[in-house]
Amino acid sequence: MRVLFVEDHELLRDSVATGLREAGFAVDTADDGETGLWHAESGAFDAVILDLMLPKMSGLELLRALRRKDAKTPVLVLTAMDTTDDRVRGLDSGADDYLIKPFAFPELLARVRALVRRRYDAKSPTLRVEDLEIDTLTRSARRGGESILLSAREFALVEFLAMRANQVVTRTDIAEHLYESDSDPDSNVVDVFVAHLRRKLERPGLTKLIHTRRGHGYLLGKGEE
Amino acid sequence: MIDGAGAAFSARPSLRTRLVITSTIACLAAFMLAGGILYLSIRDSLYRQFDDALTARATALSALLEQEGSNVRLQADPSVTSAYAAGQHRYYFEIIDAGGATLLKSPSLGGAHLMRPTSGEEARYDAVLPDGKEGRVVSLPFLARPDEERPPPAGQPAIAATVLVASDIKHVDDSLFRFAKQLIFVCGGATAMAAVTLSLLISRQLRPVHDVAEQIARVGRADLSERLDPGPAPAELLPVVTRLNEMLERLGEAFEREKGFTADVAHELRTPISALETALEVSGSRLREPEAYRQTVSKCLRTVRDMHALVDRLLTLARADARQLTVHPQRVDLRPFMEEIWDTVAEQAARRGVGVKWDVSPGSAIVTDPEILRQVVQNALDNAATYAEGNTSVAVTARTRIGGGMSVDFVNPAPGMTPEQAARVFDRFWRADGARQVGHVGLGLPLCQKLMQALGGKASAKIEPVGCFRLSLTFSGE
Numbered sequence: 001m002r003v004l005f006v007e008d009h010e011l012l013r014d015s016v017a018t019g020l021r022e023a024g025f026a027v028d029t030a031d032d033g034e035t036g037l038w039h040a041e042s043g044a045f046d047a048v049i050l051d052l053m054l055p056k057m058s059g060l061e062l063l064r065a066l067r068r069k070d071a072k073t074p075v076l077v078l079t080a081m082d083t084t085d086d087r088v089r090g091l092d093s094g095a096d097d098y099l100i101k102p103f104a105f106p107e108l109l110a111r112v113r114a115l116v117r118r119r120y121d122a123k124s125p126t127l128r129v130e131d132l133e134i135d136t137l138t139r140s141a142r143r144g145g146e147s148i149l150l151s152a153r154e155f156a157l158v159e160f161l162a163m164r165a166n167q168v169v170t171r172t173d174i175a176e177h178l179y180e181s182d183s184d185p186d187s188n189v190v191d192v193f194v195a196h197l198r199r200k201l202e203r204p205g206l207t208k209l210i211h212t213r214r215g216h217g218y219l220l221g222k223g224e225e
Numbered sequence: 226m227i228d229g230a231g232a233a234f235s236a237r238p239s240l241r242t243r244l245v246i247t248s249t250i251a252c253l254a255a256f257m258l259a260g261g262i263l264y265l266s267i268r269d270s271l272y273r274q275f276d277d278a279l280t281a282r283a284t285a286l287s288a289l290l291e292q293e294g295s296n297v298r299l300q301a302d303p304s305v306t307s308a309y310a311a312g313q314h315r316y317y318f319e320i321i322d323a324g325g326a327t328l329l330k331s332p333s334l335g336g337a338h339l340m341r342p343t344s345g346e347e348a349r350y351d352a353v354l355p356d357g358k359e360g361r362v363v364s365l366p367f368l369a370r371p372d373e374e375r376p377p378p379a380g381q382p383a384i385a386a387t388v389l390v391a392s393d394i395k396h397v398d399d400s401l402f403r404f405a406k407q408l409i410f411v412c413g414g415a416t417a418m419a420a421v422t423l424s425l426l427i428s429r430q431l432r433p434v435h436d437v438a439e440q441i442a443r444v445g446r447a448d449l450s451e452r453l454d455p456g457p458a459p460a461e462l463l464p465v466v467t468r469l470n471e472m473l474e475r476l477g478e479a480f481e482r483e484k485g486f487t488a489d490v491a492h493e494l495r496t497p498i499s500a501l502e503t504a505l506e507v508s509g510s511r512l513r514e515p516e517a518y519r520q521t522v523s524k525c526l527r528t529v530r531d532m533h534a535l536v537d538r539l540l541t542l543a544r545a546d547a548r549q550l551t552v553h554p555q556r557v558d559l560r561p562f563m564e565e566i567w568d569t570v571a572e573q574a575a576r577r578g579v580g581v582k583w584d585v586s587p588g589s590a591i592v593t594d595p596e597i598l599r600q601v602v603q604n605a606l607d608n609a610a611t612y613a614e615g616n617t618s619v620a621v622t623a624r625t626r627i628g629g630g631m632s633v634d635f636v637n638p639a640p641g642m643t644p645e646q647a648a649r650v651f652d653r654f655w656r657a658d659g660a661r662q663v664g665h666v667g668l669g670l671p672l673c674q675k676l677m678q679a680l681g682g683k684a685s686a687k688i689e690p691v692g693c694f695r696l697s698l699t700f701s702g703e
Contacts, residue, residue, distance in 0.1 A: 010502030011528045015521075019507035053492050055656075080495035081488060100501040105506045 001046040001116050001160065001175045006036030006062065007078070008054055016049070019105050020112070024139055024156050028179045033057025040066050045073050045174035047115045049108070052079040052090070060093050067094035074115035077087040078108070113137075122161040127162040129221055130202065132209060134162050141199060143150035154197050158220070161210070163178070168213050194218055245424045252419040264405055272361075276349045279363040282308075283390040290329075290475070292369040292384050297328050303518075309333050314356050317391040325492055328386055339389045362391040408608055414561050415431040433457045437466060444469075449477040462594040489654035493535055493666050497528045504528075515686050531666075538668045541600065545675040552594040552680060559623050559633065566602050570610045578616035579637075581606075585623040591631050591700050593680050601676045601684075604669040605635045605696055612694065613637035629702025631684075639694040647688040670696070 003025045007013040010031070017027045028043060030036035033054040038061070040048055048066070052059035063075060076097040077090045087098050096118070097111050113136060117123065127134040133142045139155050141148045150158065156178050161169060171190045198210045211219045289300045290534075297320055299306065308316045309331035319330040319339045327338065337355035342348045342364040354360040369384040436457045444451050452473060458466045508521045544550050560583065567581055574580070609619040620636040649655045651674045654667040673696070674684040682700040689695055 009496045009500050009528075011504055011524045012496060014524070015500060015504035015507050017511070019503065020506070022510065051496075080492035080499075082491065083488075101495040102502055103499060105503045108503075 001156065001191070002028070002044065002180070003047045003049060003112060004028045004030065004036070004039050004043065004045045005049045006030045006033070006039075006054065006059070007049075007051040008032060009051075016105070016108070019109065023109055024152055024159075025112070026156070026178055028181050031055075033059065033062045037062045037065055039181065040073065041069060043181055046119055046177060047112050048073055048075045049078050049112065050075055050095070052077060052081055052086075060089065063090075063093045063095060072119070073128065074119050076108075076111055076115055078103070116163075122163060127159070127165070129162050129165045130207065130209060132158075132162070132220075134159055141201075143203075143206065148200050150197075150200060153193060157193055157197055158201070161218065161220035164220075166219065168216045168219050170217035173217065228591065240434065241424075241427055244427045244431075245420065247421040248423050248427070249416060252423070253412070253416045256415055260408045260412050264401075264408055267404060268401050271401065272394075275392075275394060275397050276361060276363060277347070279361060279390050280347075280365065282316070282403070283318070283363050283365040283388045284610070286390065287365060287367040287388050289366070290320065290369050290386070290388070291372045292497075293372055294383065294417075295381070297369045297384060297386060298372070299329060311335070314354075314358075315393055317354065317389075319389045321387050322334055323385050323387075325500050328384075333535035339391050342389070345387065352391060354391060356393075358393045358395055360391050360393045360396070362389055364389050408588070418568050433459050434462065437462055441469065444473065448475060449480055450494070459681065486653055490539065493654065496530065500528055501525055535666055538666075538672055542668065542672055542675055545672075545679050548679075550676075550679045552597065554592045555595055556590055556592050557595050557598060559591065559631075560585045560587050562595070563602055563606070563621060563633075566599065567606055569603070570607050574613075574619075577613075579610050579613045580616050580618040581610075582620045585633075589623045589625075591681075593700060597676050597680055601673050601680075601698065602633075604673045605698065607638040608669045608673075609635045609696070610692075612639055614640055625655060626699070626702070631700045633698045633700070635696045635698075636689075636693050638692060639688070640692045642692070642694055644688050647686050647694060650686045651684070673698070 001024070002102065003020055003028060005013060005016055005020070007016070008031050009031070011012065013029050013031065017029050020027045028039055028045070030039050031220045034056045036050070036054065037057060039045075050059045050063060054062070057065075059077065059079065063077070066073070066075070074096040075094065078098060078099050078101065079086070079090070079094040080101045081090075082100045090098050096115055099108060099111060117125065117136075125136045127136065134155075135141070136159060139152075141150055141155065141158060157174065160177050174190045174194075194210065201209050209220055211221075213219055279338055285305050286299075289302055289305060290297045292298075309318055312330035313333045315333075317331050317334050317339060319334060320328040321341065322328055323345065325341050330338070334355060340350075340352035342350065342362070345366055346364075348362075348364045350362055350364075352360055352362045364387050366385065366387045369386055371383065407601060437453065440453050444453065452470050453466045455466045455470075457462055458698060504521055504525055506520065540549075563585065564583070571581075606619070606621075611618050615638075617638040620634075622634045622636070624632050624634075626632050650670045652667075653671045656667040670684070670686065677684040677698055680700065682698060685697050685699070687695055687697075
């Protein structure tokens with residue numbers, strides 16, 4: 001899952017980015033409103049965390065500009081502006097959630113996870129595809145009651161595929177949602193990771209879960225081949 | 226609190242009460258004056274009538290008197306003389322000769338005499354009558370007519386005598402007393418009626434004042450956006466309403482500014498606090514390499530130092546706002562003083578290729594508080610060095626002002642800056658680029674301005690046509 005964090009305070013930006021990355025998110029950051037909007041419009045983000053008092057372009061302006069073009073990306077406003085008026089204005093400008101500074105990092109994390117779930121119409125933090133069970137809180141996966149050891153990258157991939165279970169997900173989609181903008185992976189890297197994941201999920205005797213749609217991408221689910 | 230103030234307010238005599246009392250007193254005085262004048266003129270005219278009647282009686286008497294030898298005799302005419310009969314205590318007469326001796330007197334006088342006039346002329350005067358009552362006397366001199374039947378011998382001169390007629394004046398005084406009583410009664414009644422009418426009229430006329438007072442009482446309870454309606458205010462109160470509305474306007478603006486300032490303070494403090502909290506939380510969430518901790522600690526320290534500087538500036542601003550800064554004036558030699566301060570920003574400025582050009586003659590000095598001046602100059606140089614275009618220099622000029630005092634100017638090239646931006650540099654938390662740079666939260670120049678006020682001078686800023694930002698500090702001559 002890829003998140004954009006727009007914040008002009010360097011220490012806060014770096015700390016939140018580190019915390020989010022350690023929680024399994026791919027994180028892009030921007031330190032002013034204009035750069036933030038450019039990122040938000042050019043990348044595929046599963047959530048945007050937005051400060052309001054930003055140089056060059058305020059958070060609210062960014063939010064309105066973003067909503068004119070993209071109605072889907074969930075936005076969490078993270079700000080010191082705490083009056084009811086501020087909150088109402090923020091939510092009415094198109095924010096999905098509003099968190100006031102100072103905040104506890106675990107709460108920010110939980111809210112971002114909830115936003116991402118909503119983005120993919122998932123209600124429960126536990127995703128189920130056939131006999132595969134993915135716990136997004138503990139970041140662990142089990143198949144047929146047996147736990148599977150996955151790397152952070154592999155978990156991010158299976159989580160993303162599970163969020164869009166039984167849909168074809170293109171390589172570009174995967175690359176865009178799992179990698180930060182400056183890492184620029186080629187589609188080959190995606191194929192390699194899918195291969196790794198397939199090896200761990202599909203033991204002998206179990207049904208095939210990851211299906212390749214040649215020329216399109218991958219699909220996690222029953223497949224109906 | 227409000228109830229106490231309300232009670233104190235209602236214990237004061239109201240404008241209405243004062244107006245009613247004073248105008249009632251004025252009415253009473255006017256009625257009394259008019260009544261007094263009326264009473265006096267009526268008394269005067271009654272007395273004159275009374276005296277005229279006495280004079281008529283004296284004339285009638287003198288016509289009846291005839292000379293009889295060296296004496297006078299009164300012809301009997303009951304229509305005239307019956308009023309003076311013995312035992313009757315209303316009218317009296319006495320005929321006296323030039324020497325004042327009694328020639329003849331009315332039976333009503335009995336053994337008594339009337340008071341003599343002071344001159345031989347016709348006169349009217351007050352006197353005490355034989356029965357002890359107050360009375361009036363009319364004296365009328367005349368020459369006795371000779372008796373036609375028994376004329377006096379030739380050569381005997383006509384007797385020059387004086388008729389004194391007197392009467393008791395009690396019934397006139399009684400009438401006057403009754404009149405005076407009626408007058409007082411009428412005055413009192415009229416005053417009471419006037420008081421009631423005035424009270425009603427004044428209440429009615431003062432209603433706009435009450436309306437305005439009620440409006441004023443309501444204002445500010447909910448918010449400061451409410452304005453007084455000048456509609457019901459009379460001409461005298463219109464300036465009050467207008468001034469109050471202007472005051473509310475200014476208060477509202479100050480209130481909004483204060484709210485904005487509080488929001489800015491909240492933002493500027495909450496953001497670094499969140500940053501510290503998150504940094505420590507994330508850092509402590511797992512075991513890391515020593516280098517990672519070192520970096521986090523160093524970043525946190527920088528944030529804490531920024532907060533320290535911010536809190537110091539906020540405190541100084543708050544003290545300056547509350548006029549709690551004490552000024553200890555001393556002679557300050559400007560050139561070495563400012564050069565020393567430049568040294569603290571020189572390194573950072575040099576990194577951007579920014580230098581300084583001094584146009585401060587070595588002898589330039591002012592008498593001011595060096596500690597406060599240090600903060601002013603520090604902020605001014607800091608601002609100039611930070612926002613000067615790269616590879617240019619900051620020009621510092623000190624000039625003695627015509628008429629005393631000194632002005633110190635800091636000029637730095639700032640090509641992108643607009644006059645609108647220059648007009649806002651003294652707004653707290655305003656930054657030209659909106660950027661959060663280390664130590665720059667938009668309080669430096671507002672602090673300069675506030676501290677210059679504390680020093681009795683002022684700070685002004687403008688953008689010059691050539692694209693230079695000029696900050697001028699003006700120190701007064703005293």
